[in-house]
Amino acid sequence: MAGYTDIVTEGWVARLPRPWLPYVLLARLDRPIGAWLLFLPGLWSILLARAAPGRSAGLVALFLIGAFVMRGAGCVVNDMWDRDMDRRITRTAGRPLASGMIGMRQAALFLAALLAIGLAIMLQLSPLAQVLGVLSLALVATYPLAKRVTWWPQLMLGFTFGWGAPMGFAAASGNLNGTAGALYAAAILWILGYDTIYAHQDREDDALVGVHSTARLFGARTKPFLATCYFGTVALLLIAGWWAGLSIWFDVAMVIPALLLGWQVVRLEIGDPGACLRLFKLNRDVGLAVAAAIILGRL
Numbered sequence: 446m447a448g449y450t451d452i453v454t455e456g457w458v459a460r461l462p463r464p465w466l467p468y469v470l471l472a473r474l475d476r477p478i479g480a481w482l483l484f485l486p487g488l489w490s491i492l493l494a495r496a497a498p499g500r501s502a503g504l505v506a507l508f509l510i511g512a513f514v515m516r517g518a519g520c521v522v523n524d525m526w527d528r529d530m531d532r533r534i535t536r537t538a539g540r541p542l543a544s545g546m547i548g549m550r551q552a553a554l555f556l557a558a559l560l561a562i563g564l565a566i567m568l569q570l571s572p573l574a575q576v577l578g579v580l581s582l583a584l585v586a587t588y589p590l591a592k593r594v595t596w597w598p599q600l601m602l603g604f605t606f607g608w609g610a611p612m613g614f615a616a617a618s619g620n621l622n623g624t625a626g627a628l629y630a631a632a633i634l635w636i637l638g639y640d641t642i643y644a645h646q647d648r649e650d651d652a653l654v655g656v657h658s659t660a661r662l663f664g665a666r667t668k669p670f671l672a673t674c675y676f677g678t679v680a681l682l683l684i685a686g687w688w689a690g691l692s693i694w695f696d697v698a699m700v701i702p703a704l705l706l707g708w709q710v711v712r713l714e715i716g717d718p719g720a721c722l723r724l725f726k727l728n729r730d731v732g733l734a735v736a737a738a739i740i741l742g743r744l
Contacts, residue, residue, distance in 0.1 A: 458470075458474075458475045466546075467541040467546040467547040467551075468541075468547075468555055470540065470541050470546075471517075471520060471521055471524060471540070471541045471542070471547070471552060471555065472516075472517030472518075472520055472521065472555075472559070473516065473517065473520045474513075474517065477513070478725070478726050478729055479516050479520070480512045480513040480516040480517075481512070481729045481732070482606060482636070482639070482728060482729065482732065483512040483515065483516045483606050483609060484508055484509050484512035484513075484609065485609075485729070485732030485733070485735070485736065486606070486607050486608075486609040486610040486613070486628070486629075486632040486732075487508040487512070487609030487610065487612060487613035488505060488508065488509075488609075488613070488732070488736050489610065489613070489628055489632075489732075489735055489736060489739060490609065490610045490611070490612075490613035490614035490617065490625060490628055491504050491505055491508065491613045491614075491616070491617045492736060492739040492740060492743070493614065493624060493628065493685065493686075493689045493691075493739055494613070494614045494617035494618040494624075494625075495617075495618070495689075500617070501617065504570075504613070504616050504617055507566050507569060507570070507616075508609065508613060508616075510566060511563060511566045511567070512609070514559050514562045514563050514566070515559070515563050515581075515585070517559050518556055518559040518560055518563060518585065519585045519588070519605070521552055521555060521556040521559065522556065522585060522586060522589060523588070523589045524540055524541070524542045524543070524552070525542065525549065525552055525553075525556075526589035526590065527543075527589055528540075528542040528543050528549075529543075530654055530656065531543035532544075533650070533653070533654045534647055534650040534651070534654060534656075535650055536646055536647055536650070536718070537647075563578075567579075570612075570615075570616045571615060571616050571619045573615040573619060573620065573621070574612050574613075574615040574616035577608070577611060577612040577615055578612060581605070581608045581612065584601075584604055584605040584608060585605060587601075588601050588602060588605050592651075592656045592657050592658060593656070593657070594657075595657060596657045596658070596659065596661070596662040597657075597659060597662075598657060598658055598659075599636070599637050599640040599641050599644060599658065599659045599660075600633070600637050600659070602636055602637075602640050603632065603633035603634070603635075603636035603637045603640070604633060606632070606636045607629055607632030607633045607635075607636055608629075609632075610625060610628040610629040610631075610632045611625045611626075611628075611629050614628065622688075623688055624685050624688045624689045627681050627682075627684045627685035627688060628681070628682070628685045630677075630681050631677075631678050631679075631681035631682045631685060632678075634674045634675070634677040634678045634681065635674070635675070635678040635728070635731075637659070637674050638671050638674035638675050638678065638706075638709075639709075639724075639725055639728045640659075640725075641658070641659040641660050641663070641667060641670065641671060641674075642660075642667075642671070642709065642713060642721050642724050642725050643721065643722070643725045644658040644659060644660035644661075645660040645667070645715045645718070645721045646718040646721050646722060647660075648660045648661055648664075648715070660715070664715070665715070667713065667715055668710055668713055671709065671710050671713065672707075672710045675706040675707070675709070675710065678706065679699065679702070679703045679706065682699065682702075682735060683695075683696060683699060686699075686738075686739070686742055689742075691739065691742030691743065692741075692742050692743075692744065694738075694741040694742050694744060695738050695739060695741060695742025696742075697741075698734075698737060698738035698741045698742070699735070699738045701734045701737075701738070702731045702732075702734040702735045702738065705727060705730060705731045705734060706731060708727070709724045709727060709728075712724060
């Protein structure tokens with residue numbers, strides 16, 4: 446794991462004006478997978494909530510932009526909390542605040558700009574979705590503390606990243622019901638699983654600096670834990686689809702994301718950080734496959 450990092454400074458990132466680079470890296474725009482994973486529970490809920498087609502398309506666009514903006518804001522908050530700790534972990538030592546590329550004042554101004562954009566997006570949603578959006582800020586602000594006080598920071602991330610499920614449902618329908626609850630629970634278990642895979646990249650460094658995680662908690666027993674999380678994810682998605690009145694084609698199409706999740710359990714190698722990152726990234730395809738299954742279930 447010596448020298449391992451997932452920071453990307455090549456490709457399109459290398460062609461940016463040099464002053465932009467710290468902010469791109471701070472918001473993780475070099476690694477958009479996190480924004481995709483934040484967006485997907487919201488996409489599922491918008492598709493399930495039976496909004497008018499034109500309204501659904503507009504909401505999907507808003508949630509996609511909002512996911513990139515708010516994921517960036519969450520990363521800034523995380524790095525502001527963790528800058529001292531990040532310097533001691535191989536994968537994160539090159540982050541802008543940890544490495545000194547920018548200072549706290551610059552990061553705070555950038556965070557304010559991202560939150561202003563997020564507010565502008567939120568004001569276009571239904572009143573209930575706006576309330577949920579405000580409540581989500583508490584999760585975004587406190588998530589970085591979880592790794593210091595509990596072995597389950599990945600569960601806290603599940604509550605935070607999965608928040609798009611009830612918020613998207615409220616934006617599309619103006620209310621919340623059991624379908625939204627089942628979808629949120631499915632998202633939480635999915636995130637708990639894939640972020641445990643992600644956390645195995647830092648397991649050794651985390652042990653040295655005293656950071657808690659489900660990767661450290663379960664260690665060599667991660668596969669059965671992951672299988673449990675993913676089984677629960679699929680079961681709850683099927684329940685949400687049933688409650689939403691989807692056709693049998695949803696159940697048939699759900700075979701694909703179920704197989705992709707099972708593949709992650711089978712192929713997991715906790716001692717290979719690069720392989721863990723590849724399996725983690727596969728969850729974008731899982732989420733898109735679930736969205737496709739919901740669309741098929743509406744036919």
